[in-house]
Amino acid sequence: MFNRSLLLGIISGVLAGIAGIIYARIYYKINEADFSVVVSSIRILSASLFGGVLAAMGYTLLSRWLKTRGEIVFNFLFTLMSFASMLLPIAYKLPLNLETPDLFPGMVIPMHFFPALSWYTLKPLFIRNR
């Protein structure tokens, strides 16, 4: 069980990271706002991977404790945590040499939902409901 969810977490995390990097590039092209000093490609990838692995651990634990209701609670918590994490980029204080801090949340907030989206998309391929 844990092996499957860990594999799902890693793969969905990597895919979320790739999506985040692509999104950051598109955002830069559209807005000319470069935040790569703060949010580098490596950081996007590692943060997404961390989110995926954390999700795998959470999913396994909740599924064991709550059995069939575990997935419902997990999905609810994962979405809620993704929403709550929006506060981090909103409150984040950038280095003062970066010109347009008002564009920073617009770039980072969508990325906070990528791990959850990726998890929900790939989950049927890895873990089938009984």
Added chain:
Amino acid sequence: MRRLSTPLLAIVLLAGSAFTFISADNWQIAEGYSITFSSDEASGIFKGFKGAIAFDEQHPATAKFDVTIDVASINTGNGLQNKHAKSDEWFDAAKYPQIHFASQKIVKTPFGYQVTGDLEMHGVKKPLSIPFTFKRTANGGLFAGVFTVNRADFRVGKPGGEVSDQIKLEVSVPVTK
């Protein structure tokens, strides 16, 4: 003829001295200046700074500073805080787009110099003394000063709010001729 030479010389010297001025050097504000403000709760920079600086270390009394800061250029590093700082709750950048300082008197002190002048901010004009140093550099010079401003004196923000009234300002202005 000799009798006339001494009074004539005196008249020439007197007339000449009337046209002798001790004028301060004019300096141009160069790139790389920094106007930072800080308190325990808020900090940031102003990016827009311009003005006229006339200064001669040997004759500080003849110096003159007339500088402005663009309020809208404030950057706290956070978009929401920037918006808040420019709003009518704080600087009201739409109504008072500039912070203006004009010197009245500059004197030499044991630690450097002190300029006294009028600071106009948020529609309030008050006298302010700023200690500063001036160092000659390869390309010109560098003015630097650290001082505090009581934001409540200028009705910036609510007095006694989350942000302390005393705001520390650090100014570093490289200049060229």
